[in-house]
Amino acid sequence: MARLAALAYAALAGVVILFHAAVIAGLPLGRLTMGGRWPGVLPWPARLLPLLSALLMAAAATTILARAQVLRLRTPRWAMHGVLALGALAVLANAATPSVPERLLWLPVTLAMMIAAGVVSKA
Numbered sequence: 001m002a003r004l005a006a007l008a009y010a011a012l013a014g015v016v017i018l019f020h021a022a023v024i025a026g027l028p029l030g031r032l033t034m035g036g037r038w039p040g041v042l043p044w045p046a047r048l049l050p051l052l053s054a055l056l057m058a059a060a061a062t063t064i065l066a067r068a069q070v071l072r073l074r075t076p077r078w079a080m081h082g083v084l085a086l087g088a089l090a091v092l093a094n095a096a097t098p099s100v101p102e103r104l105l106w107l108p109v110t111l112a113m114m115i116a117a118g119v120v121s122k123a
Contacts (some may be wrong), residue, residue, distance in 0.1 A: 002123030006068030010118040012109055013061035032106070036099030060086055060112035060117075068120050080121050087114040105118065 023029050024047045030038035038046060060083045066073040067080055090110040097103050 001071055002068040002120050003095070005116040005119035006064045006070050009064045009113055009120065010061045010070075012113050012116070013057045013064075018052045018059050018107065020050040023050045024054075031099055032102050035097050036102055056086060064120050068123060083117050084114075084121060087117050091113070098114060 019029070019032075023033055023042055026041050026080050029042040030036065030042050033050065034042070034046065042050070059079075062071065063072040063075045063079040063083050066075045074082065087110065091107070091114050094103055094107040094110050098104075
């Protein structure tokens with residue numbers, strides 16, 4: 001079960017990373033991120049946050065895959081706690097966003113990722 005949950009988490013993380021890459025590249029997806037503050041293309045300084053988020057998402061997916069023994073890596077014990085904390089913050093942020101399209105898109109994704117992370121953490 002942990003392996004399947006880890007693969008689901010990694011797949012969803014891949015979708016999130018691709019979305020962030022699109023935002024960084026200048027696609028007009030601002031209404032789906034950062035509370036919809038910039039409804040079109042994000043200004044350059046604002047694109048640093050999706051870059052950071054994409055890097056954190058890649059690290060989280062690596063941690064999840066390692067914990068479920070899909071990848072043969074050793075990660076520090078605290079890394080899993082970090083993934084769970086990051087997931088909780090993502091769920092809260094997406095539940096509280098003033099952007100309805102952002103909430104409708106990302107809240108289910110972050111909830112599914114949080115559930116998958118929970119399954120992996122218990123294994």
